[in-house]
Amino acid sequence: MPPPADIVKVAIEWPGAFPKLMEIDQKKPLSAIIKEVCDGWNLPNPETYSLQNADSTNFYITEKNRNNIKNGSILRLTTSAAQMAQQLHERIQSSSMDMKLDALKDLANSSRDITFAQEFINLDGISLLTQMVESGTERYQKLQKIMKPCFGDLLSFTLTAFVELMDHGIVSWDTFSVAFIKKIASYVCKSAMDTAVLQRSLAILESMVLNSQDLYQKVAQEITIGQLIPHLQGTDQDIQTYTIAVINALFLKAPEEKRQEMAHILAQKQLRSIILGNVIRSNKPINDEMAHQLYVLQVLTFNLLEDRMMTKMDPQDQAQRDIIFELRRIAFDVECESNNSGSIEKRKSMYTRDYKKLGFINHVNPAVDFTQIPPGMLALDNMLYFARHHQDAYIRIVLENSSREDKHECPFGRSSIELTKMLCEILKVGELPSENCHDFHPMFFTHDRSFEEFFCICIQLLNKTWKEMRATSEDFNKVMQVVKEQITRALTIKPNSLDQFKSRLQNLSYTEILKLRQSERMNQEDFQSRPILELREKIQPEIMELIKQQRLNRLCEGTCFRKISSRRRQDKFWYCRLSPNHKVLHYGDLEESPQGEVPHDSLQDKLPVADIKAVVTGKDCPHMKEKGALKQNKEVLELAFSVLYESDEYLNFIAPDKHEYCVWTDGLNALLGKEMTSEFTRSDMDTLLNMEMKLRLLDLENIQIPEVPPPIPKEPSNYDFVYDCN
Numbered sequence: 001m002p003p004p005a006d007i008v009k010v011a012i013e014w015p016g017a018f019p020k021l022m023e024i025d026q027k028k029p030l031s032a033i034i035k036e037v038c039d040g041w042n043l044p045n046p047e048t049y050s051l052q053n054a055d056s057t058n059f060y061i062t063e064k065n066r067n068n069i070k071n072g073s074i075l076r077l078t079t080s081a082a083q084m085a086q087q088l089h090e091r092i093q094s095s096s097m098d099m100k101l102d103a104l105k106d107l108a109n110s111s112r113d114i115t116f117a118q119e120f121i122n123l124d125g126i127s128l129l130t131q132m133v134e135s136g137t138e139r140y141q142k143l144q145k146i147m148k149p150c151f152g153d154l155l156s157f158t159l160t161a162f163v164e165l166m167d168h169g170i171v172s173w174d175t176f177s178v179a180f181i182k183k184i185a186s187y188v189c190k191s192a193m194d195t196a197v198l199q200r201s202l203a204i205l206e207s208m209v210l211n212s213q214d215l216y217q218k219v220a221q222e223i224t225i226g227q228l229i230p231h232l233q234g235t236d237q238d239i240q241t242y243t244i245a246v247i248n249a250l251f252l253k254a255p256e257e258k259r260q261e262m263a264h265i266l267a268q269k270q271l272r273s274i275i276l277g278n279v280i281r282s283n284k285p286i287n288d289e290m291a292h293q294l295y296v297l298q299v300l301t302f303n304l305l306e307d308r309m310m311t312k313m314d315p316q317d318q319a320q321r322d323i324i325f326e327l328r329r330i331a332f333d334v335e336c337e338s339n340n341s342g343s344i345e346k347r348k349s350m351y352t353r354d355y356k357k358l359g360f361i362n363h364v365n366p367a368v369d370f371t372q373i374p375p376g377m378l379a380l381d382n383m384l385y386f387a388r389h390h391q392d393a394y395i396r397i398v399l400e401n402s403s404r405e406d407k408h409e410c411p412f413g414r415s416s417i418e419l420t421k422m423l424c425e426i427l428k429v430g431e432l433p434s435e436n437c438h439d440f441h442p443m444f445f446t447h448d449r450s451f452e453e454f455f456c457i458c459i460q461l462l463n464k465t466w467k468e469m470r471a472t473s474e475d476f477n478k479v480m481q482v483v484k485e486q487i488t489r490a491l492t493i494k495p496n497s498l499d500q501f502k503s504r505l506q507n508l509s510y511t512e513i514l515k516l517r518q519s520e521r522m523n524q525e526d527f528q529s530r531p532i533l534e535l536r537e538k539i540q541p542e543i544m545e546l547i548k549q550q551r552l553n554r555l556c557e558g559t560c561f562r563k564i565s566s567r568r569r570q571d572k573f574w575y576c577r578l579s580p581n582h583k584v585l586h587y588g589d590l591e592e593s594p595q596g597e598v599p600h601d602s603l604q605d606k607l608p609v610a611d612i613k614a615v616v617t618g619k620d621c622p623h624m625k626e627k628g629a630l631k632q633n634k635e636v637l638e639l640a641f642s643v644l645y646e647s648d649e650y651l652n653f654i655a656p657d658k659h660e661y662c663v664w665t666d667g668l669n670a671l672l673g674k675e676m677t678s679e680f681t682r683s684d685m686d687t688l689l690n691m692e693m694k695l696r697l698l699d700l701e702n703i704q705i706p707e708v709p710p711p712i713p714k715e716p717s718n719y720d721f722v723y724d725c726n
Contacts, residue, residue, distance in 0.1 A: 008069050013054055013076045014041055030063055037077055050080040056591060060115040068588065068604035084110065085119035089128065097154070104157035111164035118170060126171050129162045134179045155187075159200035166207065173211040178218055181208065185222035188231075188246075195236060202231075202242035209249040216253040223250075225265050232274050237290060240279055244293040247271070251300045256307075263304050267448055276445045291438035298440045299433040305451060306430040308378040309420075313370035320377070323384050324366050328354050330387045331398040357402035359411025369413060374429075375420040383416045385452040386459060393456070397463050407473050410466040412459075414476070419458055422484055423451070426491070434635035436656070442496045453498055458487060461505050468510035482513055489516075530707060535696065536689060543688045547681055551667040556580055559660050560594055561653055575603060576653070582671065583609055585643075587651070611645045615668045623652040641665050 006026045011019045020040060024033055031047070038046035051061040054076040059065075061075065069075070079087070088110065091103035110116045133155075166173070187193055187201040205223065208215040223246070231243040247266075254262055266272070275297075279290065286294070313320050332354055352363045360366035370380050387394045401409040424430070444450040462483050471479050486508045495501040558577025575598050576587040588603035618624065621642040636654065639661050643651040655661035662680030669676050 008073070009071050010069060010073045010075050012037055012051070013074065014043075017041055019074070024069065026066065026069075030061065030066060034077075041077075043077075048080050048083050049077055052076045052078045057112070058109070059113045062115055070604045081113070081116045081119045085116060085123055085125070089120065089123045089125055092128070092132070101154055101157070104154060104161060108157045108160040108164065111161045114168050114170075117165050117168045121165060121170050126162070126165060126175075129158055129165075130176060130180045132158055133162070133183050134177070153196075156194060156196035156200065159197060159204065163200055163203055163207075166204075173208055173215055176208070176215070181215070181218050182222055185219065188223060189227045191230065195239065198231070198239060199242055202239070202246050206242070206246045206249045209246070209253050213253065216250070220250060220254075225250075225262070225269050225271065229269050229271065229274060232271075233278055235282075235284075237279075237282075237284055237287065241287075241290045241293055244275070244279075244290070244297060248293060248296045248300060251297070259304060260307075263301065272445050272448060276442075280442050280445055288438055291440060292436075294445075295437050295440040296433040298444055299428070299431070301444075302427050302429050302451060303431075305378055305424070308381055309374045309376050309424055309429060311377045312373055313367050313377055313380065315365055315367035315371070320380075321367055323380055324355075327358060327383060327387055330391060331358060331395055355413075358398060358413050359401065359409070359415060360413035361411075366413065369417060372417070374424055375417060378424070379417040379420040382420050382452055382455040382459075383413070385449065386416075386456045389452075390456050393460055397460070400463075408471070409473075410463050410471070410479075411473075411476075412463075415462050415466075416455075416459060418476075418480055419462055419483070420455060422480065423455060423458065423487075426484070426487060427451075436635065436639065436654075441491065441494060443494075443498050443501050446497050450498070454501075457498065457502050457505065458483070461486060465510050482510060485513055532693070532697070536693065539689060539692055539696075540685070543685060543692065544676075546688065547666075547684050548670045548676065550684075551663055551670055551676065552578065552582060554663045555667040555671075556582075558586075558598060559656070559664065560590065560598075562656065576651075577603065578609075578667070578671075585609065585651075607643070607645060607651060609671050612643055612668070612672060613646075614644045615641060615665060615672065615674075616644060617641045617665060621652060622650050623654075641668075643668065 008024045008026060009021070010024055011021055013019045020037065022037070030051070034049055034051060035046040037051075038044075038049055043049065052075065053059050053061070054074040058076075060081050061069065078084075088103055088107045092100055092107060094100050094103065107120070111120065165171070184201050184204050187197055188205065193201075205219055209219050225247065228243050228247060231239050234240065251259065251262060275294070279294070280286070315321075328351070348364075355366050356363045358366070360369050362368040370377060397410075398412055401412060444454070447453050462479065465483055465486065466479050469475065469479055469482065486505060489508055490501055490504040493504060495504060555578035558575055560573050560575050563572040563574060573590040573592065573594075574587060575590050575594065576585060577598070578585055585607040586603040587605050587607070590598070618637045618640060621640045623642065624637055624640050639655040639658065641653050641655070641661065641664065643653075645651065653664065655664060659680065662678035666676040666678050666681050
C-alpha cells in the first residue's frame, strides 16, 4: 500500500551527528517538525533553528515552499534565517579583515535565498552595505596597495551580496544616494579594476538606469560613453556584454530629445567599429546574452529613424522643397536650363516633365508624395543619400526608366517611398526590443549609415527585378511583393557584410524566386475536386489525433522555462513535464539549463491534470498583468500562458520560443478536451494532410480527376469476347 500523500520520507543532517531518517507530515506545522528534530539531538531553543536544502542552493524550508520537499530529499538542520542574518550583520562589521572577508563571502552566497534576504533587509542590511561601499574603501586604501587581491575580493563579495539582495525586488532602487552612485561609477571608470568588481558595478548601473528614471539622470551625469568604450576593447566577453547592456539601458531611458545627441556621440567614439572588431569579428563565438544585447543595440539604433519616418513633409517648406530640387539637379544636370531662361509656364512645364521622369506620383508638386506616414521624410532622406553617395547608379536608374515607355518605366520616386516603408516594416522600426530575441544582423554594424546603404542596395534590386519581370505600372504591387521576398530570404542567412548581402540578392533573381515558389507550391499542392475534399474530411480526424499524440509526447519529454528577472543575465530555470500516464504535471526549479533528460523525481512539485480549470494566454495571464522590472512587449505577451487550478491559483509560463508555446498550449488544451488552435497545429495539419493525400493518390499523379462520375457505356451488341477461363 503506498504511503499517504502528506507523508514525505527524508534524511536530516546535523554537523557531527549521523543523519536522521524520518517521515515528515506535511499537515503538521513546520515549527513542530523542527522541535521534533531538535529533541532527537537534545538541542535547546528549537525556535533558533530552521531546515535547509542540503544541496548547492542551501535554500531555507518555509511554510510557503515546504511542498517542494520530495521523498528521498536530504535536508540540513541549521541556524534560522533570522539568526544567520543577525550573525552576518555583526560579522561584516568586524575590525578583522579575515573575519570580514569570510562574512561577506557567506553573505554573497546566502543572499540568493529570499527567506534569508528578507531577514537581512529587515536589519537594514542594504543600508549597511551601501555605507561600506561609500566610505569603507577609503579606510582600506593601504590594504588595496599592500594586498590588492584581498581588497578586490572584499569589494567583490560586498557588491555581489548587494546585487543578489536587490534582485529579489524587496527594496526600491530609488532609495540610493548620489555618493553610492558616484562610488559605483568610479569603479567602472577606473582603467585597472578587478574583473568581478567591474562586472557587479556594471550590473548595478544597468539595474539603476532601467528601474528608476531619477537614477538614470544621476547615472548619466557620472558615466560617459567614452569611459565605457575601453571595456569593449578587452577580451572578456562577459565584461563586454555588461558594458553594451549599460549603453543600451542609457539609450533606452534617454529622453527623445537626447537620443539623437547620444547617437552622435556613439558615432564620434566609433562604437560601431569597436564592437565590430572586438566582439562580432573576434575569435570567440558570440553567446546568447551578447547576441541579445547586440540585437537590442541594433533595434535602438534603427528606432532613431522613427522621428523622420513619422514626420510629414510640409509642401510649403522651402528647405524641404530644395531637397527635391537637388534630386532633379543631380539627375538632369546636363539638360538643366538656367532659372532665368524662358517664361514661368515653360519652367513649370519643364519641372513637371522632370518630376514625372523621377517617378513621383504628383508631377506638379512632388512634396505631396511625402505626406504619407510612414515613411514620411525618411523616404526623401534615403533618396537624397542615394543620389549623393551612389550618383552613377542613381542617374542610370532615372535615365534608364525615363527612356522607356510610360507603362514600362519603374517610377523611382514612388518605388523609393514604398521601399522605405517596406524596409521599416522588415526591421520593425519604432518597436521596442523583445526580451527573448537574439536576431542581430552583423552587416548593420559594418557601416555608420547602414540603413541608408541597405536602402541603396534594395532600390537597385527593385529596378533590376522590375526589368526581369518586364513589369508595367499595373504590376507595381506584384514587384514589391517579389522584392520583399528577395530581401527577407537574403536576410535569413545573416550576411556578415553589405557586400555579402548584395551577392546573395544577385543569386535571388526573379527566375530563382519563381523556382522557389513553384517548389513550395508543389509541396503544398491542394486538389479541390469534391471526391478529394471528401477524402480530406475523412482523413482529417486521424491526422488531428496524430498531432494530439505528438503534443502529449512532447509534454512528457518536458521543457525548460526561464524565470525572467530584472537582471536578465543571471538566468533562473524551472522545468515542467507531463507524467507518462497523462495525469500529473511535474515541475520544479533547476540550478542551470539541463543538458539532457531531467528525471521525474528531481521535480518537486505536482499538479494533477484533473485540477486544471483553464489555460489562459497573453494579456489574460496574471504575470503579464503585474507591473515590475519585466519589460512587457508584444513578443513576450505572445509567449506567455498560465494554467488556472484549484482556488484561483496559477502556474505561470513564458515559453522559450513560439514553437514551444504552440506545443504546450496545444498539449494542455488536448488534456482538457479542448480544440488545438495554434498556428503550429494548422501548419502541421496542412503538411501531414497533404502528404497523406499524395500517398493515397499516388496512382492518380498527373491524371485529371473529374468532378462527376463518367457515364456508363451502352451494352455491347454481342458477348462473343467472353470465354470460359476454365
